[in-house]
Amino acid sequence: ALNTEHNRPPALVRKIQRNGPQTPRTDVMLVTPWLAPIIWEGSFDQKLLDATYKPLNFTIGMTLFAVAKYTRFLKPFLESAEKHFMQGYRVNYYIFTDIPEQVPRVELKPGRSVVVFNTVKYSRWQEISLRRMEIINKHIMNKSIREVDYLYCLDVDLIFTNHYGAETFAPLVAVLHPGYFNILRNKFPYERRPESQAYVPKDHGHFYYIAAMFGGTLNNIVDVTAACHQALQVDKVNGIEAAWQEESHLNKYLVTNMPHKILSMEYLCNSEAPTPASVKVCRFSTVKKNHAEIRAQ
Numbered sequence: 001a002l003n004t005e006h007n008r009p010p011a012l013v014r015k016i017q018r019n020g021p022q023t024p025r026t027d028v029m030l031v032t033p034w035l036a037p038i039i040w041e042g043s044f045d046q047k048l049l050d051a052t053y054k055p056l057n058f059t060i061g062m063t064l065f066a067v068a069k070y071t072r073f074l075k076p077f078l079e080s081a082e083k084h085f086m087q088g089y090r091v092n093y094y095i096f097t098d099i100p101e102q103v104p105r106v107e108l109k110p111g112r113s114v115v116v117f118n119t120v121k122y123s124r125w126q127e128i129s130l131r132r133m134e135i136i137n138k139h140i141m142n143k144s145i146r147e148v149d150y151l152y153c154l155d156v157d158l159i160f161t162n163h164y165g166a167e168t169f170a171p172l173v174a175v176l177h178p179g180y181f182n183i184l185r186n187k188f189p190y191e192r193r194p195e196s197q198a199y200v201p202k203d204h205g206h207f208y209y210i211a212a213m214f215g216g217t218l219n220n221i222v223d224v225t226a227a228c229h230q231a232l233q234v235d236k237v238n239g240i241e242a243a244w245q246e247e248s249h250l251n252k253y254l255v256t257n258m259p260h261k262i263l264s265m266e267y268l269c270n271s272e273a274p275t276p277a278s279v280k281v282c283r284f285s286t287v288k289k290n291h292a293e294i295r296a297q
Ligand code: UDP
Pocket: 064, 065, 066, 067, 068, 069, 070, 125, 128, 129, 154, 155, 156, 157, 212, 294, 295
């Protein structure tokens, strides 16, 4: 039944397709050894993607933790997301906080909403950060997060600075860490102690991913968060904490469960370091923060 009128692409898609492919980038890696695309400016046609995906009326979910002093990041984050994140799609922002009254009122476009969940404040900032795996997992399992086509799990100390849309859709998607691109795998800051569940041998792994963003379908997010939570628990019982907490465990998981799509550093720019020449557009950028001040309880 492949050739039925029903299965033909919409007219807009056919029109864009007649314009032919774009000239591909040749200065960056566009595909992984397991044939997953790596997304860079100039590697995709935004209009074609939107013409393909918008008719499907997807809902995109986002989890955001703003515990203790991190509530201050919510306003700039949400305001920038309303400008750049998934424009024209339905979006549910799931905000986890211990201070719900500090969730700002931000004007949202139609089809977009904020859902606030109460969460406890753990005493160590590392614990606040790594417990996200457990909390996201529980909220999907108990169905407080459901009916989203894709879920993005993001840090809150960031702002959107450019288009961030359908080109990121994938069953499981991760982002290259801007600090560890183009270096040899034996230099990646994976956890190297075999006693940790996050252990990655020197000759394993192709990329080092940043934990400030991962995404995918609910099934995949359930799996990755469950695996990381369980590994974190085992390490805790054994009295070991991986070098970069949940980021180490996420990387360990992704070594064997390779993502279907990888986002370049455009999707996580370090605003405090020079932008690499390969990054033509910063889409999502870190916000400068005083670590000592903001992490003090
Ligand atoms: N976080 C929080 N309150 C805290 C510490 C962390 O809400 O006191 C959340 C917040 O979403 C933050 C994330 O955990 O973006 C990761 O922590 P952080 O951004 O400080 O880690 P970094 O990006 O500096 O490694």
